[in-house]
Amino acid sequence: MTSARLCNRAVFAPALIAGLMCATAACGSGTSQSAATWEEPSSYSYTLRSTEGERALIGTFRVSVEDGEVATAAGLDDSGRRVVEQNLDAVPTIGELLDELDQARQDGADTAEIEYATDGHPRRIILDRDERAIDDEAVYVISAYQPDAR
Template sequence: MTAGRSRTPTRARARRVSAAGLLLVLASASTACGSAQATASAKAPRTKTSWREPASYSYTLRAESQVLAGEFRVRVEHGRVTEVTGLDEDSRRQAREVFAHVPTIGLLLDRLDRAVAEHADKAEARYAADGRPLRISLDWDTNAIDDEADYRIDAYRPASG
């Protein structure tokens, strides 16, 4: 009877050790899979559509960032911002003061790509059916203040001709 008792705890202990080892292996495997998935998504292209920024167009930008905040009508010609009109009093003041910081849509997409490449805590975009961005939200560090940026792109019109 004593011999039977000594075998049972040994077998039970062996099973517990085996189960614990199996759980450790499974947890490690699922963590590794999760890391590979996050890395793969971080390297994903900014958009899976074929939209290409035209040389000339106009759009309305609603920006909330440390450098630029307001609502602007933006004209782009030959790939460069040529005109910025603030759509309210504060935005008109900003349009005069920070004209050089008003981005093209292509530059906004570059910022999104950079945020993804640098593993920002938040780098999100919503796209129209044709693939152009409608909204880009960035936050390099959720624990930091004033590094967030939110851009809404409306009233997009490619130049005719």
């Protein structure tokens, strides 16, 4: 009886490790089947939490996009409110965040990663153009994404 359990564990453990390695590799690559099919709708809303670095865009925002442009943005914390009051144009659409990711990759950034939600929309973008530089990082977390049902 003991040898049967050891045999099952001997087969199960490597299979589990292989599965975890594949899942980890997929996450690190920043690709997903559903992500390849996601297209930014012309109208939607989402919550953006932007952190890291000394960027002009630090804070949490509720954003509404209409016809491909930010129509309204509300700062949900002190930093977000300051950004909206001083420069509403600094608040991006999801498409603009994807453009920033693409540009970082083209420029050879040390880190330019993306994670997707199960429906395919981006849910986290992590950028670090130069890992030796201080405060050039950006982390964007996208939540409460709602496409407009027009």
